[in-house]
Amino acid sequence: MFRDYDPEKDKEAVLRIWREVGWIEEGKDRLAEVLARFISCGRALVAEIDGAAECLVNTAPATMRYLDQDLAFSAVLGVTTSRIARKQGLASRLAALAVGQDAAAGAQLAGLGIFEQGFYNQLGFGSGGYEYWFAFDPARLRVDVKARVPRRLTTDDWAAAHAARLARLRGHGSLNVFPAVVTEADMVWTDDGFGLGYYDGPAGELTHYLWCKAKGQSGPYSVRWASFQTREQFLELMALLRNLGDQIRLVWVQEPPGVQLQDLIEQPFKQRQISKRSDYESTVHVSAYWQVRMCDLAGCLERTHLPGDAVRFNLALTDPIERFLDDDAPWRGLAGDYVVTLGPSSGAEPGTGAGLPTLTASVGAFTRMWLGARPATGLAMTDDLAGPQELLEALDWALRLPDPKLDWEI
Numbered sequence: 391m392f393r394d395y396d397p398e399k400d401k402e403a404v405l406r407i408w409r410e411v412g413w414i415e416e417g418k419d420r421l422a423e424v425l426a427r428f429i430s431c432g433r434a435l436v437a438e439i440d441g442a443a444e445c446l447v448n449t450a451p452a453t454m455r456y457l458d459q460d461l462a463f464s465a466v467l468g469v470t471t472s473r474i475a476r477k478q479g480l481a482s483r484l485a486a487l488a489v490g491q492d493a494a495a496g497a498q499l500a501g502l503g504i505f506e507q508g509f510y511n512q513l514g515f516g517s518g519g520y521e522y523w524f525a526f527d528p529a530r531l532r533v534d535v536k537a538r539v540p541r542r543l544t545t546d547d548w549a550a551a552h553a554a555r556l557a558r559l560r561g562h563g564s565l566n567v568f569p570a571v572v573t574e575a576d577m578v579w580t581d582d583g584f585g586l587g588y589y590d591g592p593a594g595e596l597t598h599y600l601w602c603k604a605k606g607q608s609g610p611y612s613v614r615w616a617s618f619q620t621r622e623q624f625l626e627l628m629a630l631l632r633n634l635g636d637q638i639r640l641v642w643v644q645e646p647p648g649v650q651l652q653d654l655i656e657q658p659f660k661q662r663q664i665s666k667r668s669d670y671e672s673t674v675h676v677s678a679y680w681q682v683r684m685c686d687l688a689g690c691l692e693r694t695h696l697p698g699d700a701v702r703f704n705l706a707l708t709d710p711i712e713r714f715l716d717d718d719a720p721w722r723g724l725a726g727d728y729v730v731t732l733g734p735s736s737g738a739e740p741g742t743g744a745g746l747p748t749l750t751a752s753v754g755a756f757t758r759m760w761l762g763a764r765p766a767t768g769l770a771m772t773d774d775l776a777g778p779q780e781l782l783e784a785l786d787w788a789l790r791l792p793d794p795k796l797d798w799e800i
């Protein structure tokens with residue numbers, strides 16, 4: 391019933407699923423062609439009913455940056471069940487199987503974008519940090535540089551766009567998803583998509599660009615993503631956006647890692663007030679839309695180098711994913727007792743240490759703490775994480791990390 395996706399046999403059935411869930415609209419033949427390749431770019435599993443694929447889960451190899459280290463990451467790109475197969479437990483079991491197979495093959499972390507909170511928590515995922523989307527009048531951008539004349543990018547430039555994305559300036563929590571078809575699909579998926587960029591690399595490579603969604607004569611436009619390698623390149627892209635402001639009334643921009651976008655907007659409160667409830671309302675939307683979970687505790691901690699004194703404790707870890715996996719599966723989650731050290735040199739060993747304080751946590755809550763999505767004392771109030779107050783405070787101090795940002799929508 392659960393098996394690998396077979397492009398020859400399953401292509402039409404999985405495209406039917408994606409049409410049924412609204413991911414592909416009728417008549418979008420190029421999108422269907424790109425998505426067929428997108429599905430095959432990593433691991434793809436299907437669940438069959440009466441000989442046809444009715445549920446699909448696909449993942450792609452990626453890395454996540456943790457401070458200055460890159461960790462192997464399974465990017466779960468799609469979890470979809472057809473209209474006839476809902477609520478049979480297919481999506482949750484197939485997603486668990488895909489994560490388990492990626493974990494057994496070496497993924498240290500897995501992550502995904504969520505359709506709602508709760509569903510993936512059942513598989514041990516925990517919410518990442520907040521992401522901010524600003525809507526503002528581009529004419530109100532305060533940038534004192536002049537943008538040079540850019541070059542146009544179209545969906546045919548996916549290879550250069552992908553290479554530039556991989557080479558962009560990266561911060562804590564950022565993803566690089568490796569198959570180029572992922573960027574191609576993101577570009578083709580953008581209705582009325584267009585790009586503007588600069589080819590400043592030593593051999594004329596694309597260095598910085600905006601990939602945007604247009605709308606009509608006045609907007610709103612949305613910047614689907616921005617790639618840049620330096621501060622100067624970022625400011626040039628913002629200046630480029632400002633240049634559209636004679637015509638375009640509003641743009642949506644996701645706040646880039648480390649930047650406080652409001653700094654660059656003139657009179658943001660006045661703009662918000664006077665545009666309230668209009669078609670071009672200046673506003674900010676916030677949500678924690680992505681989730682992540684550790685798949686290899688020892689592997690993640692081996693790459694964790696924190697400044698300051700080490701904290702050592704017992705960890706009693708629970709992992710809800712195991713109930714979706716077979717008893718003889720090669721990877722069955724991370725539930726167990728460990729002795730954990732977090733500091734300049736970190737690690738996790740199975741067992742319990744006499745005299746050490748104990749932290750009790752679900753894998754999702756522990757991953758959130760480790761990544762810096764929220765501190766231990768806060769997670770102890772809202773998530774499945776508990777321990778003596780002194781230990782929680784020591785963990786808050788040890789894990790003073792930058793706000794994690796994927797900087798790559800999955």
Ligand SMILES: CC(C)(COP(=O)(O)OP(=O)(O)OC[C@H]1O[C@@H](n2cnc3c(N)ncnc32)[C@H](O)[C@@H]1OP(=O)(O)O)[C@@H](O)C(=O)NCCC(=O)NCCS
Binds near residue numbers: 469
């Ligand atoms: C989301 C989706 C994949 C679920 O598929 P499915 O095969 O019906 O899912 P399952 O049968 O494995 O799980 C459904 C169970 O999860 C539960 N569930 C759903 N949303 C939940 C949530 N937010 N929190 C907790 N539980 C949730 C359901 O109540 C159901 O439980 P029940 O059977 O006890 O009633 C399907 O609805 C779909 O394809 N949606 C459109 C595409 C999409 O948004 N995909 C997700 C991309 S991130």
